[in-house]
Amino acid sequence: xxxxxxxxxxxxxxxxxxxxxxxxxxxxxxxxxxxxxxxxxxxxxxxxxxxxxxxxxxxxxxxxxxxxxxxxxxxxxxxxxxxxxxxxxxxxxxxxxxxxxxxxxxxxxxxxxxxxxxxxxxxxxxxxxxxxxxxxxxxxxxxxxxxxxxxxxxxxxxxxxxxxxxxxxxxxxxxxxxxxxxxxxxxxxxxxxxxxxxxxxxxxxxxxxxxxxxxxxxxxxxxxxxxxxxxxxxxxxxxxxxxxxxxxxxxxxxxxxxxxxxxxxxxxxxxxxxxxxxxxxxxxxxxxxx
Amino acid sequence: xxxxxxxxxxxxxxxxxxxxxxxxxxxxxxxxxxxxxxxxxxxxxxxxxxxxxxxxxxxxxxxxxxxxxxxxxxxxxxxxxxxxxxxxxxxxxxxxxxxxxxxxxxxxxxxxxxxxxxxxxxxxxxxxxxxxxxxxxxxxxxxxxxxxxxxxxxxxxxxxxxxxxxxxxxxxxxxxxxxxxxxxxxxxxxxxxxxxxxxxxxxxxxxxxxxxxxxxxxxxxxxxxxxxxxxxxxxxxxxxxxxxxxxxxxxxxxxx
Amino acid sequence: xxxxxxxxxxxxxxxxxxxxxxxxxxxxxxxxxxxxxxxxxxxxxxxxxxxxxxxxxxxxxxxxxxxxxxxxxxxxxxxxxxxxxxxxxxxxxxxxxxxxxxxxxxxxxxxxxxxxxxxxxxxxxxxxxxxxxxxxxxxxxxxxxxxxxxxxxxxxxxxxxxxxxxxxxxxxxxxxxxxxxxxxxxxxxxxxxxxxxxxxxxxxxxxxxxxxxxxxxxxxxxxxxxxxxxxxxxxxxxxxxxxxxxxxxxxxxxxxxxxxxxxxxxxxxxxxxxxxxxxxxxxxxxxxxxxxxxxxxxxxxxxxxxxxxxxxxxxxxxxxxxxxxxxxxxxxxxxxxxxx
Numbered sequence: 001x002x003x004x005x006x007x008x009x010x011x012x013x014x015x016x017x018x019x020x021x022x023x024x025x026x027x028x029x030x031x032x033x034x035x036x037x038x039x040x041x042x043x044x045x046x047x048x049x050x051x052x053x054x055x056x057x058x059x060x061x062x063x064x065x066x067x068x069x070x071x072x073x074x075x076x077x078x079x080x081x082x083x084x085x086x087x088x089x090x091x092x093x094x095x096x097x098x099x100x101x102x103x104x105x106x107x108x109x110x111x112x113x114x115x116x117x118x119x120x121x122x123x124x125x126x127x128x129x130x131x132x133x134x135x136x137x138x139x140x141x142x143x144x145x146x147x148x149x150x151x152x153x154x155x156x157x158x159x160x161x162x163x164x165x166x167x168x169x170x171x172x173x174x175x176x177x178x179x180x181x182x183x184x185x186x187x188x189x190x191x192x193x194x195x196x197x198x199x200x201x202x203x204x205x206x207x208x209x210x211x212x213x214x215x216x217x218x219x220x221x222x223x224x225x226x227x228x229x230x231x232x233x234x235x236x237x238x239x240x241x242x243x244x245x246x247x248x249x250x251x252x253x254x255x256x257x258x259x260x261x262x263x264x265x266x267x268x269x270x271x272x273x274x275x276x277x278x279x280x281x282x283x284x285x286x287x288x289x290x
Numbered sequence: 291x292x293x294x295x296x297x298x299x300x301x302x303x304x305x306x307x308x309x310x311x312x313x314x315x316x317x318x319x320x321x322x323x324x325x326x327x328x329x330x331x332x333x334x335x336x337x338x339x340x341x342x343x344x345x346x347x348x349x350x351x352x353x354x355x356x357x358x359x360x361x362x363x364x365x366x367x368x369x370x371x372x373x374x375x376x377x378x379x380x381x382x383x384x385x386x387x388x389x390x391x392x393x394x395x396x397x398x399x400x401x402x403x404x405x406x407x408x409x410x411x412x413x414x415x416x417x418x419x420x421x422x423x424x425x426x427x428x429x430x431x432x433x434x435x436x437x438x439x440x441x442x443x444x445x446x447x448x449x450x451x452x453x454x455x456x457x458x459x460x461x462x463x464x465x466x467x468x469x470x471x472x473x474x475x476x477x478x479x480x481x482x483x484x485x486x487x488x489x490x491x492x493x494x495x496x497x498x499x500x501x502x503x504x505x506x507x508x509x510x511x512x513x514x515x516x517x518x519x520x521x522x523x524x525x526x527x528x529x530x531x532x533x534x535x536x537x538x539x540x541x542x543x544x545x546x
Numbered sequence: 547x548x549x550x551x552x553x554x555x556x557x558x559x560x561x562x563x564x565x566x567x568x569x570x571x572x573x574x575x576x577x578x579x580x581x582x583x584x585x586x587x588x589x590x591x592x593x594x595x596x597x598x599x600x601x602x603x604x605x606x607x608x609x610x611x612x613x614x615x616x617x618x619x620x621x622x623x624x625x626x627x628x629x630x631x632x633x634x635x636x637x638x639x640x641x642x643x644x645x646x647x648x649x650x651x652x653x654x655x656x657x658x659x660x661x662x663x664x665x666x667x668x669x670x671x672x673x674x675x676x677x678x679x680x681x682x683x684x685x686x687x688x689x690x691x692x693x694x695x696x697x698x699x700x701x702x703x704x705x706x707x708x709x710x711x712x713x714x715x716x717x718x719x720x721x722x723x724x725x726x727x728x729x730x731x732x733x734x735x736x737x738x739x740x741x742x743x744x745x746x747x748x749x750x751x752x753x754x755x756x757x758x759x760x761x762x763x764x765x766x767x768x769x770x771x772x773x774x775x776x777x778x779x780x781x782x783x784x785x786x787x788x789x790x791x792x793x794x795x796x797x798x799x800x801x802x803x804x805x806x807x808x809x810x811x812x813x814x815x816x817x818x819x820x821x822x823x824x825x826x827x828x829x830x831x832x833x834x835x836x837x838x839x840x841x842x843x844x845x846x847x848x849x850x851x852x853x854x855x856x857x858x859x860x861x862x863x864x865x866x867x868x869x870x871x872x873x874x875x876x877x878x879x880x881x882x883x884x885x886x
Contacts, residue, residue, distance in 0.1 A: 261680040275657070
């Protein structure tokens, strides 16, 4: 039993990653219906930017702060120029557009930084392990766990307590209404997108240290599981994204321990089971179809 | 003339915390034309959706032609003889009026799932029916234009014609005057009148426009905040104090 | 069926196209594009047509369609490897595999629409991918399976690349014809209606779930057919056929060529496969301009190449020539918006 505990802990960390990526996706999806297939690409961009900064000599902590912000700025530019024209059209267009962007991005990263990925080690004192009583644990992973927790808490506080957060939540419920009340909805959409990318950016820098940094844009490692998290947690629910992510992370980790070949499949099987029992996801809104 | 064609008993529909429809019962006699009115947010459209199968009722029963249809899927209700229009005309916008009607007729003739082309005899029958429907709503001039290009009133008429294409005995119209300019309203009122007087259909409609309601309906039910406030003939409802109170302070009554 | 001037012109153009395609074995070496590449063009054209049935006509976004392509590929490959079936047998079994896949995941997909449907389909596609990728003992894992092309059952001869190409051309013509007839049939028109407005379709008495399910199965079968043929052409089946990126490529081909038209997918496939082959040696980062072209297409030419051309030439006015309008409209209606 003792050797399951660290796996569960690992699973929680992985799950926290899935949750954070899913939250970023959900923020964008809930407000404008945009499925951002390039979400992973933004994460990767943030990782590479951090890598570039550190290679140029800056402090890792500075990169951790600056890279996501730069990436968010890129995100704002992309939203403003490419995605905004598509809001009045069917959501399929933005899905396709972001998919196209992800292809361009992946190839561009390959061109600039090479196809084999680059090593991106966390700062010295975060390497090595920490004793947790029941096991020794990589310090960086602990740091990630804390960082992700902080992000989630900050986001929740932002959405619940600030005026901007309130506007965002209101807009999700009824954007005609708040437009009528005088809010510049287009600007809100842009800010919302930027926020989602900012979250993705932080996750990207952290993921680079834990999962490695390569042009494949985390699509199989993080983006797909994030989609599954959204499905399992329920579309429209940020709370569901957190719970769903953690659930999936733990499931995958435990399955990896006992049946390694089935590790990725397990999350999809979990998804299928959840859908059979509760089509709307754990915390999703009741759809027309249940 | 007094058998009940369609009824809903103790219909309840909640959305999260919102009690949209709270224990509403209504019955519609065959061959009658009835209206449901009420201030904004009274739950009229929700009730319509619950009765027509778009929503699942949280509790309550819906009976049509003596058969319990509470859990029947939408397409089954249509096959049994229900037809419906929506507040924002629900049509096939990029298809012509002609093709919009064709789809309905195809479905009613059980041809929708067919892979071989329709035989010429059947095709001719359907085309004749389409012509008749187009004449009934007077859309001959725009028959071969995409519905999206038509004015709201014409779109609404097309939608009404579509709801007729499946040979209903009951037609439910959700705010048929919604979004129409004043001139267009008359055309639609005429068609609704004809549904009842010429085709002998049972008509149940939701409407805000009190003038239209009072001139068309034989019986009126008033909803307020999800509950039935009053029921009766137009004369009774006009005189009802509680009804007046519900409207005043809630909204400005249009087009009176 | 009325013979119109438009129909005659279309007939001539299509006829010319097939003449050119028939002549490919003759000029293939002169343009430095082996016959097998052209076979691949046709395989993907068929796959893209399958996707087109769903995107352009039924109004659902099958972003996980590679699952069916891959099931066809592995269905053929596995049965060749372990059951030693012949040429046509392997194709048939590939189709069976993909239909089985459709039957399996269909009921899940049907519970949702719009974005959710798309996400679910992607997710289920990934299940098949990981099965192929991880169960190395059976499927060869990451590297996939390589085998020699099986002989035709009755003649015991192995078909050459050129003859395979000609066979594929015939198959492509047949599929295109079937597609054309399907789109014109009452069933096809009902699909278009569902794409335009599913709620209204229901309120006209149509059991839309059934229609979408059958469309899904037809699409799965055609896609599986394409996958099986592709595998027999390159004599290899590997997990990337099932991957989400493959789905994306096929969707891109469909849209670029023109969803909502019959031969648009062929054009998209032609461009993609040839670009991939020709450009990848000259321009290893060819995906960047290709992706950019696709982005431009989505933004400014959503009807795709063929759709835009048809639009310019025809100024069609609605009806079942609705292709002239926004062909992707209605593909991803959010479930909230389905309410009137």
